[in-house]
Amino acid sequence: MADFFPDLERLRLLVYTVGVVLGSLLLGWLLKRLAFWLLGAYHRREPSLLAQSVLLHLSQPSAWFIPILVLSFLLPLTYLDGRALEVARRLVETALLATFAWGLVKTVDVVEDLVQHHYRLTDDDNLRVRKLFTQLQFVKKLAITLIIFVATALILMNFATVRKIGTGLLTSAGIASVIIGFAAQRSISNLLAGFQIAFTQPIRLDDVLVVEGEWGRVEEITFTYVVLRIWDERRLVLPLNYFIEKPFQNWTRTTAQLLGTVFLYTDYTIPVEAVRAELQRVVQSNPLWDQRVCVLQVTDSKERTLELRCLVSASNSSRAFDLRCAVREQLVGFIQQHYPASLPKTRTLVEAQDQPFMPAPSED
Structure with a gap:
């Protein structure tokens, strides 16, 4: 009891x-x-x-x-x-x-x-916003990493057996030793490249790039790689070092405005002024044209054809591509309808006396 x-x-x-x-x-x-x-x-x-x-x-x-x-x-x-x-x-x-x-x-x-x-990324003139978002994305990832790092170190310091590890991680000497220990690794070189890209910004979020022969937009920038969204919805993943060490095309580096070219190949008999006037009419009625550039020039004369180059402008690369397609389609239709004889052709001159199948002249 x-x-x-x-x-x-x-x-x-x-x-x-x-x-x-x-x-x-x-x-x-x-x-x-x-x-x-x-x-x-x-x-x-x-x-x-x-x-x-x-x-x-x-x-x-x-x-x-x-x-x-x-x-x-x-x-x-x-x-x-x-x-x-x-x-x-x-x-x-x-x-x-x-x-x-x-x-x-x-x-x-x-x-x-x-x-x-x-800040709206969807605006047409979004260069300043894309600069800010590129830095924001990198700083966000860095801040989250530091939060997790410090929290892990503080948790380790609660336990006597691993307190030295937690203390060492929070000291500058410990952090420096970790960075030096991994500095030779490729991942750390990518991280350093990420710092350079975030603040010097050779590329930004939503930039239009041509890389490895592929046209696409920058969809994501991480600590180690860049995701490029290709025009046909594929994704091209490249290490950050690629954009530091290799050349690439950035179509929106300072502005999204772009010139588009359309080449036409016609016979020498084409009335160039008529085609130039039609080009002006086509672009003026097209809302994709930004009213900056509309030029048609004869840029080459080949053995059988003339090369006509149409130069038109648009506010961004997507609009420029669609405008080029529209101009090409309508000018080809114009030539077919009004000047079909000026379409490319091959001429051959054959002398009559060289034809064995020609009938002999009559003696009458």
Whole structure:
């Protein structure tokens, strides 16, 4: 009977401790629900991008972080002592650091939403915006990496067996030794190339490039590679070093405006002025033309044909391509309809006396 009361007392302490833990977590969850309910009510009354982004990105991290934060404050109220309290404290601190780092990562997404809302990448003249977004994407990835790195180091410092590792990672000497140790690796050279690309910007997000004979737009720039979206929906993946070490064409480096060429090959009898006037009529009625350049010139005279070059301008490469196709189609139709005799032809002169099948002249 004497042993029964100590067991009952231990059970009471266990139930009390579990109650404190569960009550703390429940209280934190209720605080989170209340805070986000108030924020949602404010957003419904006065729509705000900041409130919308916080509700979208920080709801899940807060559902873990706030209850664990409340538990860390109320943990001393439990009857845990000695080793049990130390183990519980370290577990709570580890969970708190992990959820806090998760919240910081999602906060970076909130900042990205605010910047993207303020600057529109879909505008026609978006050179400045593409510069900013290229830097923003790289800085975002770098910030997330640093958050995870520091959080991991702080978690390691909670444990005596690996505290030296955590401390070393947070010191400049430790970071320098890690960088030096991997500097010879190709991945680190790509990372350094990423810094160079992000701030010198030979390429930017949504730039139009011609690489390895492929035409496409820059879809993504990561720490180690660039994804190029080809015109036919394929993806070309290239290492960052490629854009530092090899030549490539960037059609939107300073402006998206572009000149497009259309070559026509006709007979020497073509009336060039009539075709030039038709070119003017075609481009003036086409909304793809930006009204900068419209020129037709005879750029070559070959053995059997004349080479006519039509030079037209558009606000970007996609419009220039479509405009070229329209000009080519309509000018070919114009020549077929009005000057069919001026289509390319091959002439052969045959002397009559050289024909064995010709009948002999009559003696009458």
